[in-house]
Amino acid sequence: MSRTAATPPARRRTGSTTPAGSTPPCPSPEDVARLIFRIREHLDRTTDGDPLTALRIVGELDTIVDIDGCYATRRATRKHSEKEIADALGATERAATARLRRYDSTRS
Secondary structure: OOOOOOOOOOOOOOOOOOOOOOOOOOOOOHHHHHHHHHHHHHHHHHHOOOOOHHHHHHHHHHHHHHHHHHHHHHHHHHHHOHHHHHHOOOOOOHHHHHHHHHOOOHHH
């Protein structure tokens, strides 16, 4: 999916249990790592038995990256240096820059 607009697409949120007007708590990196591990396990099981379901899951993950990657990139680059971002991603500055361009197509 190509993004040419200067503003990121609208965020899609469903099934929130956070009260209206409040900010949901930020998950710790360990919580996120466990979720990713569970998704990978599920994909491993699903890919062999039902590749179309696996493809739908990957498509949903891709949508999350398309939408939230753009926002995260813009917020991170406003607050942090390229070196800080690269360190946080565990990448070289060059690799981090390439990844950020993939997340936000408006970056030059």
